[in-house]
Structures are given as structure tokens and as C-alpha cells.
Amino acid sequence: MLEPSERPDAIDRSARRETLAAALVATGMADRTAFARVYQMSAAKLFGVCLRICGERQAAEDVLQEVYLIVWRRAATFEPQRASPITWLATIARNRAIDWRRANDRPPPTMTEEALAPPTERADPAIAADEAMIADEEADRLRECLELLGERPRRAISTAFLDGLTYKDVAQREGVPLATMKSIVRRSLLQLKKCMHHDA
């Protein structure tokens, strides 16, 4: 058996991450070819982010364009030693998409089937290469700790993040009073903090 880090998919993942990081650094030096490469390696992931939060295709396309203009301007501040490139990029997309929805006063997206399914039912080994670039030990730790929460709080926390939901939105979706939802989530966040610190 090969060690996990020696498996071909792990090597491929790490190579992709390095390639993307290098392209992002070159973009920071106003290299347009590198920018196109960053786009090709990340656009599907970032469009997935925009589409899920905006809930409309046209808006998601507009936001995605704006996201890449921000990437072009901000690439010089990307520090490859401190952040994974896809995390850095996807965070910009998520923030912009949430800004768009708040500015345009749109309702949150409706619940997706995937949000309803427990995370364990997702085909984990088959995760797309760009998603896999996010994987690291700390991320694994958060997921392990989330697993320890009850199903409802786990879903509330992960959909709040993924869909950009407020307490009100989450309570409405789950069909529970706002105060109840708050106390469920707060208790779980406390549990999460303890778990994350356990062997940090």
C-alpha cells in the first residue's frame, strides 16, 4: 500500500495546487497568460460558488466576471505560503456573491437536494480535482468536528456558509422558531470550538 501522500491522485492534486499558486503569483505581476490559466483552473469552482449563492445564472455570470477583475487586481497580495490558492479565490467569489445578493435584496437560494443529503452520502473519493485542492489537515479537522454534531446543527452550519444564510433564513428553512435555531446553532458552535481545540 502506498502512503496517502504517494498516491497518484494526491500527487496530481499537489501539482495542480502548485501550478495554480504559481499562475496566481504571476498574475500578480500583470501576466495575462497566467491570468487566463488561473481562470481555466478555477472558473468552474468559482462559478459553482456564484451560482449557488446568487441563485440566478445571469447574476452569477456577472458576479463571476467581477470576481476575476478583483483577482486580477488583488493577485499581488496572494501569499502562497499562507493560503491555498483555490481557497483564496473561492473566498473572493463567495464574498462577492453574498454582497450581490444583499445589495439587490434577493432571497436566499432554495434548498438543494445536496443540502438535504447527509454529507457522508456524497461520493467523497470522486471529488473534483479543484475541490480536492482545498483538502488539508485543518479542513479535515473541521469536517470531523462537524460530523460529531447532530444532523440539524451540522446542516444549519454548512448551509449557512454555502448558501450565505442568516439565522432568519436558516430558521425558515428548517421550520423552527428563530430563537430555537439560534440556541441550537450557538450550542453547536461552542461544541465545534472545543472539538477544534482538542488537539490543536
Next chain:
Amino acid sequence: MTPEDQVDAAELALGLLDGAERTTAVERMLADSEFAMEVAWWRDRFAALLHGYDPVEPPADLLARIALPDAKPAPEPVAVIRPRWSWFAGGAAAGAVAASLVALLTVPKAIVPPVAPAPVRPLVAVLAPTEGAQQAPVAALVDRRDGSVRLTATIVVPADRVAELWRIGGDKVPRPLGLLAPGAVAPALLKNARLPTPDEVLAVSIEPVGGSPTGQPTGAVVATGAVVDMS
């Protein structure tokens, strides 16, 4: 930080709050640097959830629709064009011709959706110590309303030196923002009119008393970090 405080920070980091609750939490982040560090900690942790977004192929022509601004300084065609046209069209008309030519030469701006300004949102930079610096990581919070900056910890400075804060933009030229009072975590007002933007890096260098004599960092740079928008 009590467990209650930690959960308050997590709520803000996750984006669960809205309206007055959100404003209160953001205000607290500006006033309470420990709380701000806690929010930053949670934001880094929650980033792992980005894994949950499924990729979707955008339209094939989208890359071509992104109009990157010119990397070079804006061209100045007016100066070149005016002498060739002024003899025949006269002053104001020549100006108009020149202006329309400039319009043709200017790269069209990309159509972007309007985004509401949120001035209360602070800018944050987590300044990591540079290699070999005897310095703990420190977060800098920039309050865009009054141009004040707060650090979450003091910068370690030798007795006869001061810490100076710099802003480094896309041109990589450090621009002085002001001196950090020794031992103080209290906010310092940025003397430079222009606030740092999320496109920039903040850096702290150790300088002679009174600040860098040259306008550029002259001593060791002890910490740097990118400015991020705390949404």
C-alpha cells in the same frame, strides 16, 4: 474571551447575523481586537467548507468577456493628437475630437453588477512575523470611517527605535502610514489620507525615533500581511 464571546465571533464569521445584530458585532470587532482575532480564526476554519461547492462550467465565452484594465499607466493620446488637428479644427473642437479619439482608445469597462457600499466594514490584515523576527502575529484593523488603525498586540521594538506602518500596493513601493506608539494597542490615526485597500499589503518596520528618515523602510521589516475586507 469567554465561550459566549467565542460563539459571538463564530456567528459573525459564518455570516449568520444581519441588521442591528450584525452592526453591533462589527462595531465590537473594531473596538475589541481580541474579538477580531477570534473572528479571523473562525473565518479561516470555515474556509474548509468551500469544499462543499460543486463546480459548474461557466459559459465558454466568459473569459473573453472579462475586460482587464490596462496594466500600463493610462496612455496620453491627447498630447500626441492635438498638434495634428488643432490647425484645422481650432481649440475647443480639437479638444472634442481628441476626446472622442480617447474614448475609442479607452478599454471599455466591464459591466459589473452594482454592489452596495458598506463603509462600516473594517479592513483587516493579519501581520505575520517575518523570518527571524521576535514578534507574535498581530492583526491590524482599519476603521474606514475615521482612518484609525488598531493592532491586536504590541510590536516588539528596541529601546531607541519605533515601529512604523507601511502600505504596499501593486507597484510594490512602500508608503508610510504612520508611527505606532510604543507599547500601545490603542488606535493610531493614519496620517496618510488614502486608506489601505484590500489590494494591498501592510508591513511594519523598525525605524529610528521619529520614523524612517528616507520615506522608505530603513530598518528590519518585522511583520507583513495582506489587507482583507471583513465581510
